[in-house]
Amino acid sequence: MRYSKLFGKTKLTTPHDSDSVNAKYLTQAGFVDKMAAGIYNFLPLGKRVLDKIVQIIREEMNAVDGQEIAMPALHPIELWETTGRTKTADAILYRTKGAGDKDFVFAPSHEEAVTPLAAKSVQSYKDLPISVYQFQTKFRNEPRAKSGVLRGREFGMKDMYSFHATEKDMDEYYERVKQAYLNVYERCGVKAYVVEASGGIFSDKISHEFSVVTPAGEDTILVCEKCNIAQNLEVAIGKVHNPENPEEKELPMKEVKAERGPSIDESAEAHKVAPSKVLKTVVYALSGGGLIGVCIRGDLKVNEHKLAHYLGSEVRPASKDELEKIGLVAGFISPVGLPKVKGGLKHGAEVGGDEKDVKEEKHGKTALPFVADNSIRDVKNFVTGANKKNLDLVNVNLGTDFTIDDFVDLVTVDESFGCAKCGSELTETKAIEAGNIFKLGTKFSKDFDLHFTNDQGKRDFVIMGCYGIGTTRLVGTIVEASHDEKGIIWPVSVAPYQVHLISLGAQKDSEVNTAAENIYEALQMAGVEVLYDERDESAGKKFNDADLIGLPLRIVVSSRTLKEKSVEWKLRNETEGKLVKYTDAPKEIIEWVHDCDCSGAV
Amino acid sequence: MRYSKLFGKTKLTTPHDSDSVNAKYLTQAGFVDKMAAGIYNFLPLGKRVLDKIVQIIREEMNAVDGQEIAMPALHPIELWETTGRTKTADAILYRTKGAGDKDFVFAPSHEEAVTPLAAKSVQSYKDLPISVYQFQTKFRNEPRAKSGVLRGREFGMKDMYSFHATEKDMDEYYERVKQAYLNVYERCGVKAYVVEASGGIFSDKISHEFSVVTPAGEDTILVCEKCNIAQNLEVAIGKVHNPENPEEKELPMKEVKAERGPSIDESAEAHKVAPSKVLKTVVYALSGGGLIGVCIRGDLKVNEHKLAHYLGSEVRPASKDELEKIGLVAGFISPVGLPKVKGGLKHGAEVGGDEKDVKEEKHGKTALPFVADNSIRDVKNFVTGANKKNLDLVNVNLGTDFTIDDFVDLVTVDESFGCAKCGSELTETKAIEAGNIFKLGTKFSKDFDLHFTNDQGKRDFVIMGCYGIGTTRLVGTIVEASHDEKGIIWPVSVAPYQVHLISLGAQKDSEVNTAAENIYEALQMAGVEVLYDERDESAGKKFNDADLIGLPLRIVVSSRTLKEKSVEWKLRNETEGKLVKYTDAPKEIIEWVHDCDCSGAV
Numbered sequence A, B: 001m002r003y004s005k006l007f008g009k010t011k012l013t014t015p016h017d018s019d020s021v022n023a024k025y026l027t028q029a030g031f032v033d034k035m036a037a038g039i040y041n042f043l044p045l046g047k048r049v050l051d052k053i054v055q056i057i058r059e060e061m062n063a064v065d066g067q068e069i070a071m072p073a074l075h076p077i078e079l080w081e082t083t084g085r086t087k088t089a090d091a092i093l094y095r096t097k098g099a100g101d102k103d104f105v106f107a108p109s110h111e112e113a114v115t116p117l118a119a120k121s122v123q124s125y126k127d128l129p130i131s132v133y134q135f136q137t138k139f140r141n142e143p144r145a146k147s148g149v150l151r152g153r154e155f156g157m158k159d160m161y162s163f164h165a166t167e168k169d170m171d172e173y174y175e176r177v178k179q180a181y182l183n184v185y186e187r188c189g190v191k192a193y194v195v196e197a198s199g200g201i202f203s204d205k206i207s208h209e210f211s212v213v214t215p216a217g218e219d220t221i222l223v224c225e226k227c228n229i230a231q232n233l234e235v236a237i238g239k240v241h242n243p244e245n246p247e248e249k250e251l252p253m254k255e256v257k258a259e260r261g262p263s264i265d266e267s268a269e270a271h272k273v274a275p276s277k278v279l280k281t282v283v284y285a286l287s288g289g290g291l292i293g294v295c296i297r298g299d300l301k302v303n304e305h306k307l308a309h310y311l312g313s314e315v316r317p318a319s320k321d322e323l324e325k326i327g328l329v330a331g332f333i334s335p336v337g338l339p340k341v342k343g344g345l346k347h348g349a350e351v352g353g354d355e356k357d358v359k360e361e362k363h364g365k366t367a368l369p370f371v372a373d374n375s376i377r378d379v380k381n382f383v384t385g386a387n388k389k390n391l392d393l394v395n396v397n398l399g400t401d402f403t404i405d406d407f408v409d410l411v412t413v414d415e416s417f418g419c420a421k422c423g424s425e426l427t428e429t430k431a432i433e434a435g436n437i438f439k440l441g442t443k444f445s446k447d448f449d450l451h452f453t454n455d456q457g458k459r460d461f462v463i464m465g466c467y468g469i470g471t472t473r474l475v476g477t478i479v480e481a482s483h484d485e486k487g488i489i490w491p492v493s494v495a496p497y498q499v500h501l502i503s504l505g506a507q508k509d510s511e512v513n514t515a516a517e518n519i520y521e522a523l524q525m526a527g528v529e530v531l532y533d534e535r536d537e538s539a540g541k542k543f544n545d546a547d548l549i550g551l552p553l554r555i556v557v558s559s560r561t562l563k564e565k566s567v568e569w570k571l572r573n574e575t576e577g578k579l580v581k582y583t584d585a586p587k588e589i590i591e592w593v594h595d596c597d598c599s600g601a602v
Helices: A021-028 A044-063 A077-083 A111-119 A167-187 A264-271 A304-311 A320-325 A443-447 A471-481 A510-525 A539-549 A559-563 A585-595 B021-028 B044-063 B077-083 B111-119 B167-187 B264-270 B304-311 B320-325 B443-447 B471-481 B510-525 B539-549 B559-563 B585-595
Strands: A032-036 A039-042 A074-076 A094-098 A102-106 A130-139 A154-164 A192-196 A206-213 A219-224 A229-232 A254-257 A279-286 A291-297 A315-317 A370-373 A382-388 A391-396 A406-408 A427-441 A451-453 A459-461 A463-470 A499-503 A530-533 A553-557 A566-571 A578-581 B032-036 B039-042 B074-076 B094-098 B102-106 B130-139 B154-164 B192-196 B206-213 B219-224 B229-232 B254-257 B279-286 B291-297 B315-317 B370-373 B382-388 B391-396 B406-408 B427-441 B451-453 B459-461 B463-470 B499-503 B530-533 B553-557 B566-571 B578-581
Touching: A021 A032, A021 A471, A032 B074, A032 B111, A039 A044, A044 A130, A044 A154, A044 A167, A044 A471, A074 A077, A074 B032, A077 A102, A077 A111, A077 A443, A111 A130, A111 A154, A111 A443, A111 A463, A111 B032, A154 A167, A154 A471, A167 A192, A167 A206, A167 A427, A167 A463, A192 A219, A192 A427, A206 A229, A206 A471, A264 A382, A264 A391, A279 A304, A279 A320, A279 A382, A304 A315, A427 A443, A427 A471, A443 A463, A463 A471, A499 A510, A499 A539, A510 A530, A510 A553, A510 A559, A510 A585, A530 A539, A553 A559, A553 A585, A559 A566, A566 A585, A578 A585, B021 B032, B021 B471, B039 B044, B044 B130, B044 B154, B044 B167, B044 B471, B074 B077, B077 B102, B077 B111, B077 B443, B111 B130, B111 B154, B111 B443, B111 B463, B154 B167, B154 B471, B167 B192, B167 B206, B167 B427, B167 B463, B192 B219, B192 B427, B206 B219, B206 B229, B206 B471, B264 B382, B279 B304, B279 B320, B279 B382, B304 B315, B427 B443, B427 B471, B443 B463, B463 B471, B499 B510, B499 B539, B510 B530, B510 B553, B510 B559, B510 B585, B530 B539, B553 B559, B553 B585, B559 B566, B566 B585, B578 B585
Parallel strands: A192 A229, A291 A370, A370 A406, A499 A530, A499 A553, B192 B229, B291 B370, B370 B406, B499 B530, B499 B553
Antiparallel strands: A032 A039, A074 A102, A094 A102, A094 B094, A130 A154, A154 A463, A192 A206, A206 A427, A219 A229, A219 A427, A254 A391, A279 A291, A279 A315, A382 A391, A427 A463, A451 A459, A553 A566, A566 A578, B032 B039, B074 B102, B094 B102, B130 B154, B154 B463, B192 B206, B206 B427, B219 B229, B219 B427, B254 B391, B279 B291, B279 B315, B382 B391, B427 B463, B451 B459, B553 B566, B566 B578
């Protein structure tokens, strides 16, 4: 392709409203063009990248026996009413009226299409398993489209749906697809980890996300390189290093005067113990009203996301006023000696609303439900506050001196923790979610009566899985993961062209022109994808454009290089170029391309 | 692909609501599945056909320097308001509301997207010409979806748009695309003709349709094989064979008694002349009210579609009552001796509405505007009615004995006519419209201020062309054009698989199974696309399925063929099979595939 003929050239300036690296570079380099918020044109360069990604995904889905189909985007609303998603997905549905005043939605997902479709094919267990996928345009009325092509209102997606007779078959297939997804990212030149989806460790819904590592990612993940898995920081579980002596004997609790500040460190110092020996107690206010006490080992932090998930309510630390109102003293709070809530705590459900169990009792203090992180279970002889200003308790022991209504994992995990599985070191890094997979169970099968006769001759519902990768989003993700201050650095497998051929001063110097044209022709004959910048522009302009566009190999032909009977050879991800004999150049370029993993090339 | 694993198998029965051959066969054979009226799922077989068609089109569009892009389907309504098409295309637009209560349309076409996009790239004549295309899903709220995948509400389309500095460049490019379109149809295995679009010969809009010949086509076309062009019967022009002696002298008109029936033939017989010597006069009623007289040579028929187009109004022959009301006698009407409409006829505009010029005048008859087909110009000494029962006029001559307000082409052309260009024979055939191309001029450029600086340094509007092929429609068109009573007959280039391999009685006979598996493996290794029916079904069921699905080459392995050390080889479009040595079979199949024009294969 001659650059002078290409539709969609580089722009001198960054788009004024670009809110991300991918929006900035993809637009400025001529890969995409924004039509409206969250709605993008893909120009020839961008379309080529997208096509290569699509082809890589297609090959990997075929390798796990996926069969490609194409389902419509326009769905009669009855399908969505059947699953209840006209309500649960109401906010993001684009709706329309068709002929005969009929209601339709433009599909943000295709369970409502694929399930009734499968029901027409599946009768017996012999018809299972089946896996079908498509590359489709999805429409989601996002309240706020952002981050370039990362979060669009109209976007490309590969969605696959699988159908199984047994849980075992579902589970095995799920693992195969998980590996296929990892292959996709690897072949697209980015490092991805399997991540337990947000809330996944608490909920019954089984799903995984795939996170691509990039410095500007919107998520923070903790990676175990040994297990090759990652967790979202918000929900991560980890191995708490136990600093305690398990042989330690319980000592009798006693009150000690403590003129100290309110922090854990100040408490530890006052009593000459490690912070891990301090019983930290934080009181939280629930969004619906009501308070709850949370205990955790002094050296650990409460993960408010986990707490909120456990309680089914947003939470915030209680204010000083709120504490004083129920007779508690900030910095000296502990569950010891406080009145109990009648009947205990039932998984957050009773917290907040119902006041009848929260009565004024001894010490004039209000009864407060208490939950604790598991980390306090193994510590003996805690130091903690006595619920009075400047009065502490030492040798406080769980069960002996206080009780807790419920134990749960509430710890904020960071790099200092070990992997919960293997104990190895965890690494914290920024990432972008680039795909997800779900075990759907029989939710949609039941909605659409997708049943089959099992090998016992009995009627059963089909077990479903679904698997999504945003294709246009992946274009942006790769840019986020692979760029520098000059522009994009495309992995060879998804680069729109493999080679950026530049002639300098060709108009004035027919020798340069002939040499560059010869190389262009030789590469094209060999099937090498070349972008040939033959414009009458300065070297600076051409080099800047090449860096911005980011093709893997740059070849420069100029009178300077030809004096050495050479061309300049420079990889986009290296700083130094080298000279290669002009006569050898085509052969060496062809060999280089051949040696690259260009298996994604179409 | 093993047929037992394929998603979307043949069905025993025809879908109850299939209104066309393509709907019937594509559904029954498992290529498509109807989700709602005009909205189809493409199953694996159908998707493969679609992909091959897409790839053929892609190659042809690339060959005319088209650059592939992808534009969004969801357009802010402001774009459509700019072109006025929110009004002119109102009936077919799907509309929706997005975040922030913004209005959007789902695009039935992409001029509104591509023109502002081009405006961002085009500054100078040096940036022109440009041609961009996409494969996109179009949404059209058709009042009545019909004919399977031929007329859908959601359908696939390749649309290309070209941008030019001069009319000359536009015209040259238009001809290149016309040829590329013909290449597409030829490579897809169907015969297509370039057709002057309906109304094209009268209107200023320059456009062409491409019609694929099929017995059940909704259009009737007249083909000149020599010029390789076709015309829609409704608007066809042709060379009228002139049966007249141009040397004939005008004779004086005279009245003759004529006790005859009302037809032209009866008039010709009564006066012993050829029907072409009879001046036929038909009175038409316009949809808005009003009447008009139309003269044509007696052996020709008035084309009401041409008349309606000329008048800008629907027409129907006037009733006997209407004729009597203005004093005319059915069967004896002629323009001779009738009062003239004051000021004559202005291109249909004054007809019908305005009564002030239509006055009772001599003979107590109403003044009537008259138009005539050009065919009456060269005939001398017509025979015609005298506007009285059983009274005729002979030796009636245009100019001498009557005048006409306007001359226009109003003749119904059929096979008896010659080609208007070369005079050769015309052939009438049924066809389906399978693509169209338009010269858009500067309509959209002006709407979106798409201008450029021309080579004289002056500001000019870009000249645009657009070019569409319905891809999903083409799947259906091919089926309409290529099938028999048993099922589809796919052209090799677009067949989902090239070979249908069938094993018979394989479960019981391991020799058959081994032989079939060996062939399957050998073909797959060689990259031959094989559908392998290894099910435990009867020969009848398997043969019927193979005929219905319609792959080009059927190979049968059975104990009967193996007794002859052979397999059966049968082409779908031939009735007789033959035996081929088992050991030679893979090699011969591979050679056959190689020799076929499978250039569309993906």
